[in-house]
Amino acid sequence: MAEFVHVTTAAVARRVRRSGIAARGHARRGVYCMPVLPSFTFTYQWVRELRRWHPGVLVAVHLRLPDDEPVTVGHYNAEPRQLTAAQAVAAIRGLDDPRGWEVFVPRSITVAEVRRIRDVPQGVGWRYLPGAHGRRPCPCPACVTPGQFKSARLSRRYDL
Incomplete structure (x- = not known):
């Protein structure tokens, strides 16, 4: 089972605990997340950038997906590749600098797949663009x- 982190506002945390994470989006509906990596900073890298657009406190939702789950993975400003969840984790773990990479799950996340919701420091990660x-x-x-x-x-x- 592949472990991922989804960053969302604290106001949504109770709803996530009760009914999971809803698929959102305009062209593609789904959930953006990041694999759990050995580096705390790389795992929660999106917190600081997302704080620019989402007022209030952000929390991390840890979720576990089946290894054969189809996802897309790529850098935020490049064309993503279609892989399985396990391959996506391996691809991002193998990078020298995983800043700016993201995984997109093209469906909602069920309550059974949510493992825990935790507070995260609000200043972790990059702003504007990686390396700015x-x-x-x-x-x-x-x-x-x-x-x-x-x-x-x-x-x-x-x-x-």
């Missing part, structure tokens, strides 16, 4: 949205 720490933000108008943190200063830098 220490790089200056792009000051062009396409990348800086009005009202964004320090957007006026970035706009002035672009005009110079």
Whole structure:
């Protein structure tokens, strides 16, 4: 059985305990998750990025899927590959840098597959994109949205 982690808001935790994780999405309906890896930081890498879009506290839902479960795996901005759950875990574990990788389960997760729900530190992982720490933000108008943190200063830098 392959072990995965799904990150969601704490407000949804009671519903997940009662009825599992609902498949969501527009074009493809399913659940995004990450395999449990030996590195705590890599396992919960999506927490910090998801905090930008989901207000409140995030929690980790640990789930166990059958090894032959069909899933898609890939980097978040690349075309995903169709693999089984066990192959997806092996593929991500074999990477030197698994930051930005994700697994997509194209169905809902049942209550029986949910193992536990735990609190996680809210600052774990990366923001904006993997490896962005220490790089200056792009000051062009396409990348800086009005009202964004320090957007006026970035706009002035672009005009110079």
